[in-house]
Amino acid sequence: MIAPVSPTAWTRKHLLGLEDLSAAEIVAILDTAESFSEVSKRSRKKVPALTGRVVFNLFFENSTRTRTSFSLSAKRLSADTQDFSASVSSLTKGETFIDTARNIEAMGADVLVVRHPTPGAPHLLSQHVRASIINAGDGAHEHPTQALLDLLTIRRAKGKIDGLTVGLIGDIGHSRVARSNIWGLLKLGAKVILCGPPTLVPRGFERLGCEVAHHLDDVLPRCDVVNALRIQRERQERGLFPSLNEYFQLYGITGERLARAKPDLLVLAPGPINRGVELTTEVADGPQSAILDQVTNGV
Ligand code: CP
Numbered sequence: 001m002i003a004p005v006s007p008t009a010w011t012r013k014h015l016l017g018l019e020d021l022s023a024a025e026i027v028a029i030l031d032t033a034e035s036f037s038e039v040s041k042r043s044r045k046k047v048p049a050l051t052g053r054v055v056f057n058l059f060f061e062n063s064t065r066t067r068t069s070f071s072l073s074a075k076r077l078s079a080d081t082q083d084f085s086a087s088v089s090s091l092t093k094g095e096t097f098i099d100t101a102r103n104i105e106a107m108g109a110d111v112l113v114v115r116h117p118t119p120g121a122p123h124l125l126s127q128h129v130r131a132s133i134i135n136a137g138d139g140a141h142e143h144p145t146q147a148l149l150d151l152l153t154i155r156r157a158k159g160k161i162d163g164l165t166v167g168l169i170g171d172i173g174h175s176r177v178a179r180s181n182i183w184g185l186l187k188l189g190a191k192v193i194l195c196g197p198p199t200l201v202p203r204g205f206e207r208l209g210c211e212v213a214h215h216l217d218d219v220l221p222r223c224d225v226v227n228a229l230r231i232q233r234e235r236q237e238r239g240l241f242p243s244l245n246e247y248f249q250l251y252g253i254t255g256e257r258l259a260r261a262k263p264d265l266l267v268l269a270p271g272p273i274n275r276g277v278e279l280t281t282e283v284a285d286g287p288q289s290a291i292l293d294q295v296t297n298g299v
Contacts, residue, residue, distance in 0.1 A: 147180030162189030
């Protein structure tokens with residue numbers, strides 16, 4: 001049986017970001033996810049919650065985890081699902097982004113899950129279609145469902161979020177995962193430390209209520225949770241840090257560094273992970289890693 005969710009009703013049509021959500025709304029989503037997670041453990045992994053609904057995945061950027069977890073979860077809730085790939089669509093023949101979405105909506109889509117390289121693209125669509133829009137990552141702006149699954153993973157492992165110290169490590173400036181995590185963690189009462197090279201951690205983030213730091217060895221022993229963000233290799237070409245090897249020496253999460261951290265430090269990474277850059281294989285596959293729990297909780 002599905003357990004009842006928290007009393008706060010979800011009244012929004014779209015999920016565009018965590019910046020606009022209240023703490024109560026975030027908790028309502030986490031509690032709902034918690035009640036549905038039991039479905040994934042059944043031998044028959046299906047409930048009728050979305051019977052008759054049509055969910056389209058509109059991905060204008062590559063994805064392993066997000067696209068498949070949306071597809072799978074919609075199927076588990078009995079929705080009809082359809083994947084759309086920009087590279088083989090009529091976008092290549094001049095169709096606009098909005099016309100593409102309108103075509104898909106005309107086929108009866110109730111929900112459009114949208115990933116797009118341009119910040120604000122899902123917000124724009126929400127003004128042009130009647131379907132509900134879920135932001136699956138828009139440029140460097142927000143990745144709300146990644147942050148929600150991170151919050152769920154932390155809450156499950158630690159029993160709470162309020163009062164925890166969470167380090168977000170690496171390329172904060174270009175990271176939609178960082179932005180959504182910052183909003184979600186602060187709203188639920190965590191302390192957030194952003195740590196990375198000065199070129200990747202702009203100081204403006206302090207205004208949001210985060211601590212900004214550049215020395216991982218000072219930061220890590222204070223953390224209850226560390227989230228090793230993906231280093232986007234394409235940044236290297238723009239000279240934002242000298243080399244992947246130097247990044248690893250200064251900011252890589254290693255077994256040696258874990259030995260100097262709290263013994264119950266929880267290690268997260270949004271994926272796709274770069275082994276030997278953000279963290280070692282020993283850490284990624286070790287007992288403190290919750291990386292695959294994050295993937296499970298994404299569904
Ligand atoms: N974490 C994440 O969004 O992964 P994908 O890019 O594979 O969806």
